[in-house]
Amino acid sequence: MSEAGKRYELVPYEDRYRDDVLRLRNVFWGIAAEWNAEHFAWQQEQNPCFDGHLIYLAVRDGEVGGMRVLQQSEWEAGGPPRRFRAPCFTGTVVQPEHRNQGLFAGLTRFAESDLARRGYPCVLNLSAGPATYMSSLAAGWRAIGALQPLVRRPRVVGEGLRHRAARTLIRLAARARRGADGQAASPRLRCSEAAKLVAESPWDGRIRPVRSEAYLRWRFRDPSSRYTFFHLDRAGRLDGYVALQRRASPLSLGPCNVVDWVLRDPDDWPALMQGAIRHAEGLQQPLVIWSATLSAAQQRWLREAGFEDAARTGPLARSLPTVLVRMLGEAAGQDTWEVAGQRIDRASGWDLRMLCSDAF
Amino acid sequence: MSAGRREELRALVLSLLEEAEKEPEGEIGDQTSLIQSGLLDSLELLQIAEWVSDRLGAPLDLSTVDVREEWDTIAGMADFLEARGARS
Numbered sequence: 072m073s074e075a076g077k078r079y080e081l082v083p084y085e086d087r088y089r090d091d092v093l094r095l096r097n098v099f100w101g102i103a104a105e106w107n108a109e110h111f112a113w114q115q116e117q118n119p120c121f122d123g124h125l126i127y128l129a130v131r132d133g134e135v136g137g138m139r140v141l142q143q144s145e146w147e148a149g150g151p152p153r154r155f156r157a158p159c160f161t162g163t164v165v166q167p168e169h170r171n172q173g174l175f176a177g178l179t180r181f182a183e184s185d186l187a188r189r190g191y192p193c194v195l196n197l198s199a200g201p202a203t204y205m206s207s208l209a210a211g212w213r214a215i216g217a218l219q220p221l222v223r224r225p226r227v228v229g230e231g232l233r234h235r236a237a238r239t240l241i242r243l244a245a246r247a248r249r250g251a252d253g254q255a256a257s258p259r260l261r262c263s264e265a266a267k268l269v270a271e272s273p274w275d276g277r278i279r280p281v282r283s284e285a286y287l288r289w290r291f292r293d294p295s296s297r298y299t300f301f302h303l304d305r306a307g308r309l310d311g312y313v314a315l316q317r318r319a320s321p322l323s324l325g326p327c328n329v330v331d332w333v334l335r336d337p338d339d340w341p342a343l344m345q346g347a348i349r350h351a352e353g354l355q356q357p358l359v360i361w362s363a364t365l366s367a368a369q370q371r372w373l374r375e376a377g378f379e380d381a382a383r384t385g386p387l388a389r390s391l392p393t394v395l396v397r398m399l400g401e402a403a404g405q406d407t408w409e410v411a412g413q414r415i416d417r418a419s420g421w422d423l424r425m426l427c428s429d430a431f
Numbered sequence: 432m433s434a435g436r437r438e439e440l441r442a443l444v445l446s447l448l449e450e451a452e453k454e455p456e457g458e459i460g461d462q463t464s465l466i467q468s469g470l471l472d473s474l475e476l477l478q479i480a481e482w483v484s485d486r487l488g489a490p491l492d493l494s495t496v497d498v499r500e501e502w503d504t505i506a507g508m509a510d511f512l513e514a515r516g517a518r519s
Contacts, residue, residue: 171451173469205480205498206473209466214494386481388490 079136079174081181084126091135092126099164106294106319113294114161114429118143119285125158127182129165129174136169139178141186141194142429145286148278148411148420155411158186160196160395161429163203175206187399192410196395197428201387204395212397213408213416217390218361218423221370221378222326223348225355254301254346261302262287264309265333272335277364277422278413282333295319296431298330301346303339310335313343315350315358316431327351329360331426340369341376348376361392364423392428394421436509437461443482444505447475461506466499479508486517 084092093111096102102110115124125141141158148155160182165174186194199207208214266284280286291298297319303311313332318325329347334340351358359381362370383391396415398408407414414420425431441459448455448470455463455470465471471479479502484491496502501511 171453175473176469201477202473204473204493205476208493208496208498209471209473209476211499216494217492386477386484386490387493390491390493393494 079129079131079169079172079177081177082128082130083185084124084128088126088128088130088135092128092138092140095135095138095164095166096162099166100162102295109294113289113292114142117289117292119283119289120145120156125182125186127178127185129169129178131169135166137163137165137174137178139163139175139182141182144195144427145281146278146411147281148276148413150276152276153411154281155192157191157193157195157410159198159429160194160203161198176210179207179210183397183399191399192402193396193398193408193415195397197392198430199391199393199395201385201391204387204391204393207395207397211403212395214390214393214395215416215418215421216393217363218392218394218418219363220359220381220392221362221373222381223351223358223373223376223378225352225357254303254343256346256350257300257302258298260287260291260298260300260312260314261309262291265312268309268312268335269333272333273337275422276413278411278415278420279422280427290426299350301343301350303334303343311339311343313347314426315347316425317356324356326357326359327354328425328431329358330431331424341372344372344376361423361425363418364421394418394423394427436512437505440505440508443479444471444475447471447478451475459505461509462504464503465505466503476502483508483512483517486512487515488518 093107096111097104097107115121115126120143122143125143127139128135129137139160140162142161143156144159145154145156147153163175163178183194196203196207196212204214262284265287266282269282291314295318296316299315301313302309311332311334314330316328316330327347327350329344332343334343347358358378360373360378362373362378365373396408397403398405398415402408408416444459444465451472451474453470459465466476476498480491480493496511500507502508
């Protein structure tokens, strides 16, 4: 930190800072007041892996000048699977009058040092914007490569039908409630069955989140999002599900994101995805999925189904979105960054879905 | 690497520092640490990434770059551009 920056006290979160943290989230991240406190409690305290708030603050003269916030997460990798916890950075605030004093770097180092002391092997960031991306690389973090979002745009309702748009959309939306193979759209995941499905379904050992029943129940209660699920049932047994996410807002505009799926039989992928496609068509919204860690066959199927590379511009167009990783402790000095036998700094080590990111 | 490229980079770095109202201690030489010393931060680095992408004629996949090491100095950035076949 700069000389001026040294006047700040860097501290872990305490409950006396709760109102400050909520205010900063509201002002700088635009988290709507009506669900700010609820989202904070969901992200931190209701997280099934909660073992203390993961928030670090820079305080000067009793005022919180900046903060870095993480979300707890648990992962598994390898065969037999080994589990590990790796907190994910979710956001940063440095108030305008406290900028250019090295608070971002100071808070990051403070957080990393505390988390290393607490025994975490690594930290992650699955929602970095351009500025955080660059400053993280400059601080020695690594990026696994772009997650290559694919988007499928809805077929446009004809010009001649515009005057009947409302009626058409209502009809399409009603149709979208039923997916392929008679799958019905549901606002709730059958979490107990889904967790059992995860345990029984094939998996190649790449790093993935631990989808326990408690995790699934918590994850899909994020008050900032709305989720829709398609369940694939056969002979009274859950054989697959896909989860779609949209931003929670009164108008619910914006893309429909494929945030998670699990299949007992990989051949059911088209059937499951058709449900998602029909749902997005019904809503007349783009459907988006991260493709970087999908199999070649899945990527091919998506392109044949009308998905294409999402248009991105700017100098980081080929770099974002991504996963930023950082080993903690002595292991940070090694060339190869491995946890539970998997490379964490290569896309090939991960089985990634938007579910893993706090942004969805 | 041509001296011209290094001068171009030096001018870019100096203009970014001036814009950010940062005063380097001493001259910015070819081997002056810019990133590890904390002189450049994320906003300046973003603009450098944009400039580099422009010179390369395409967006860059930064996961293939060790920014902290390869872009830490004017000489490092110039070598990087030469290795990637940047246009003049």
